[in-house]
Amino acid sequence: MSDVTVHIDETLTERSIQALSDEIEHYSAVEHVDYSLKHPHLMVVKYDPTRMDSSAILAAISDQGLHAELIGF
Numbered sequence: 518m519s520d521v522t523v524h525i526d527e528t529l530t531e532r533s534i535q536a537l538s539d540e541i542e543h544y545s546a547v548e549h550v551d552y553s554l555k556h557p558h559l560m561v562v563k564y565d566p567t568r569m570d571s572s573a574i575l576a577a578i579s580d581q582g583l584h585a586e587l588i589g590f
Contacts, residue, residue: 518548521571523560526584534560541577544569559588 529537534557538550541562546569551561562574571587578585 518563519566519571520561520563521574522588523562523574523578524586524588525558525560525578526586529557537578537581537583540581541574544573544577547574 525537531554534552534554538552538560541547541550541560544564546565547562548565549563551563552559564571564574575585575587
């Protein structure tokens, strides 16, 4: 498993960040999505890199109409 940290440009409400987390967790290669309401611009996605790459995670967020960047790449 690998982790990727994503910075989301928009300020998300508790409801919208939970909905985004749920959407990303629907991907079979994603094991878990973690976020903190204290830092609503950051999300950590744990995923299987043999089945999905980090750019697909970024695309999944963009598909929700959000703007985001991968941190540390």
